[in-house]
Amino acid sequence: MVTLVGEKLAKKDNDFIYMGSLSECRDCKLKNVCFNLEDGCRYKITSIRDVRHDCKIHEGGVRIVEVEKTLLPAAVESKNAVEGETISINLDCKNIGCDSYFLCCPVGVKPGMKLKISKIKGDISCPEKKNLKEVLLE
Template identity: 40%
Template sequence: MVLVTLIGDSHAHIGNRFYYMGPNDECKECRLKNVCLNLETGSLYEIVQLRDTEHECTLRESNVRVVVVEKVAFQAAVPKKLAMDGSMITFESRKCDNLGCPNKRFCDPSNLTDGDKRSITEVLEKLECPKGENLVRVKME
């Protein structure tokens, strides 16, 4: 599915990634809000195509440009017994205090919150856990 949205002209570059943080109160009356506010709050997106159309934005000091984006899957460490393609899980961070662990960013990802319901889209590799937990890295939406 093609996702078309608007982004500030200075940020409109193919490959640029951004988190959609949700609507701004000032956008409620804007005629472009259905295009600009059509993403999922808290999700990471990557710009894959630029369109030539620009619009004036009353919120920004510059124009906004029409872009095509794709949602970027979250990556996280989950117990192997929960890791099945297509399964829906309730995410729980691993609560590990080993700051030097190479898997820390997957065990406690900053873009996921405990209790989030997520669908596993791909099971990746087994992770070597210094604490001995049986974990795998997965992609989730």
């Protein structure tokens, strides 16, 4: 899959979570290439092409890159941790200092968003005593 990313972010093996389109870009001739990814999904840059374009948003312009969708680590309640199951993340964690905070509140995942459990990695130690498992979502 081909898309555009900011020059400073265009490094092989970098990963990012696509957060959606920007209203500032609605008149750009390249918007269809920039906005061809799925909101909330994680991508890894597999190849960088030499072509550069000017961009109103990214200082230094954008580069054409090839990306592949990767799995998103997250925490789910143990009772919902079933490989192949489609779920939505609804954990409400207020403990920002917790080592697992970003598993419970993954960046880019919106409330009610449906994701499929691809793999169960194991138990998570939760200071709030919730029974959680780390999973990989697609």
